[in-house]
Amino acid sequence: MNNNLDFNLSFRYNKSFNLSQMESSSPPMQDIKIHTDRSSFRNPGASRFWSLLRDEYGNWITGFMELCGFTTNMETRLFGIFNGLKVAKAAGFHIVNCESNSQITLKMIFQGVALQN
16 A cells, blocks of 8 residues: 655644634635544543544535544544545645644654654
8 A cells, every 4th residue: 555645745733723613724725724633532542533624715625533443642643644634635635734733743743753662
C-alpha cells in the first residue's frame, strides 16, 4: 500500500479546538480544512476519532468517525489526521490545512519520532 499522500500541507495549533466549537475561519480559495478530534476511554484504551472536511467557504464536505481499537491518545490523534488526509486525497484535494489541539502531535509530524524497542 502506498501511503505517499503528496500534499501541500499546513498545520495549525489551536489550543481550544474541538469539533463542537469550530471557529468560522475558512481556508484560502481552492483549499480545504481538516478538523479532527478524538476520544479515548483511558490512556491507552478503547479509542475513536472523527474528522470534518470543509471547503474554502466553510461548507461541510464530509465527515466521518472511526473506531481505532485499543490505542493511546497520541496514536488516536495521528490516526485522525492521517485518515482525514486520505479522504482529502481521494476527493482530489492537494492543498490542505489541518488543525489540531495537540502541539505534541504536530511536533511529531514535523520532526518525526524515534521508535524504541
